[in-house]
Amino acid sequence: MTDAQQFADSPSTGISPEPENPYVHDARPIALGPAEPGCAKRDPIIIADGVRRTFGALHAVDVDHVEIPRHKITALIGPNGAGKTTLFNLLTGFDTPNAGSWTFDGHGLSGVPPHRVARMGMVRTFQLTKVMGKLTVIENMRLGGKDQPGESLWKAMFPWLWKAREAELTTTADELLKKFKLHEKREDYAASLSGGQRKLLEMARALMAAPRLVMLDEPMAGVNPALTQSLLDHIKNLKATGTTVLFVEHDMHMVRHIADWVIVMAEGRVVAEGPPQAVMQDPAVIDAYLGAHHDVDLGTAEGAAKLEDALSEDEESVVGTEDAGELLTPNEPIDPIDPTDPTSSTDETQGKP
Ligand SMILES: Nc1ncnc2c1ncn2[C@@H]1O[C@H](COP(=O)(O)OP(=O)(O)OP(=O)(O)O)[C@@H](O)[C@H]1O
Numbered sequence: 001m002t003d004a005q006q007f008a009d010s011p012s013t014g015i016s017p018e019p020e021n022p023y024v025h026d027a028r029p030i031a032l033g034p035a036e037p038g039c040a041k042r043d044p045i046i047i048a049d050g051v052r053r054t055f056g057a058l059h060a061v062d063v064d065h066v067e068i069p070r071h072k073i074t075a076l077i078g079p080n081g082a083g084k085t086t087l088f089n090l091l092t093g094f095d096t097p098n099a100g101s102w103t104f105d106g107h108g109l110s111g112v113p114p115h116r117v118a119r120m121g122m123v124r125t126f127q128l129t130k131v132m133g134k135l136t137v138i139e140n141m142r143l144g145g146k147d148q149p150g151e152s153l154w155k156a157m158f159p160w161l162w163k164a165r166e167a168e169l170t171t172t173a174d175e176l177l178k179k180f181k182l183h184e185k186r187e188d189y190a191a192s193l194s195g196g197q198r199k200l201l202e203m204a205r206a207l208m209a210a211p212r213l214v215m216l217d218e219p220m221a222g223v224n225p226a227l228t229q230s231l232l233d234h235i236k237n238l239k240a241t242g243t244t245v246l247f248v249e250h251d252m253h254m255v256r257h258i259a260d261w262v263i264v265m266a267e268g269r270v271v272a273e274g275p276p277q278a279v280m281q282d283p284a285v286i287d288a289y290l291g292a293h294h295d296v297d298l299g300t301a302e303g304a305a306k307l308e309d310a311l312s313e314d315e316e317s318v319v320g321t322e323d324a325g326e327l328l329t330p331n332e333p334i335d336p337i338d339p340t341d342p343t344s345s346t347d348e349t350q351g352k353p
Pocket residue numbers: 055058060078079080081082083084085086087
């Protein structure tokens with residue numbers, strides 16, 4: 001039984017099983033044919049063709065064809081510099097490709113600016129969180145909503161035009177803050193949150209727009225283990241409510257446990273695709289992604305743990321060493337961790353030089 005099934009199967013009463021969640025219990029194949037780079041999906045939400053981005057002579061992204069399956073959790077993995085973040089930037093309009101086209105839910109997105117991409121239902125978070133430190137948590141949340149009043153100077157002049165919308169946004173924001181256990185921080189400045197809490201805030205803010213696709217760039221980087229389970233649960237809940245998730249992550253534990261599908265990039269290209277267990281045993285992946293550590297079997301928990309140990313000793317390592325999410329300068333104080341409070345966290349990376 002997969003983790004996702006376990007999550008959905010656990011009955012809340014213990015008396016009668018809850019009805020099957022169609023998003024969680026969909027056992028139909030994701031790909032139409034064999035799992036191979038660029039393979040067609042049964043129900044793709046994103047289809048990208050010939051997407052290329054060069055920086056000087058460097059081909060940062062060189063993707064012939066890739067499809068992201070709808071209602072699934074897809075992990076985009078690969079070594080440092082593989083082009084994962086650049087591909088995120090291109091798909092969401094934060095960067096412009098040299099060539100290529102892509103669609104989201106059948107709508108062409110080439111040349112569409114990021115704010116319009118978000119309005120269309122495709123939102124993202126960043127490797128380094130982009131919350132507004134000088135705004136409070138609730139103000140940050142309201143900024144994530146569609147049609148938020150501050151967007152129009154004209155509307156701002158007539159309070160009756162925006163007060164009702166602001167109240168609606170505040171209600172939605174409060175509900176999300178409760179779910180993400182950030183409600184007590186509602187009036188705090190975002191700058192005062194720990195790195196892990198900022199990641200939660202960024203994810204909660206992304207949900208203000210009621211997206212159909214959420215793209216998370218390294219959601220686990222710099223997050224204290226006390227918050228890890230909470231983040232994983234939020235991601236699984238997204239899928240259970242029919243939201244598609246695409247995430248970039250180096251944390252193999254997360255990839256193995258929550259991804260339905262894994263896409264592997266190396267040197268700008270898609271080099272493998274498939275279900276997590278199969279992909280992590282694929283020699284092409286082991287070779288491209290793991291280099292010298294190809295003696296470990298990533299399909300097992302022991303193999304993944306061994307790999308992470310090996311890579312923690314390796315200056316060239318790609319797993320579990322990201323400083324992304326490091327949000328404090330070395331001299332800033334580190335909050336004590338309250339083990340009973342899942343939101344009370346400091347980042348593993350905090351305080352590092
Ligand atoms: N603005 C830029 N200018 C020049 N080179 C860039 C720029 N952005 C990215 N690159 C280069 O493009 C390549 C792909 O970078 P990218 O950040 O997309 O990789 P990644 O797979 O996300 O890596 P990581 O896992 O380290 O975040 C890298 O070699 C990087 O140095």
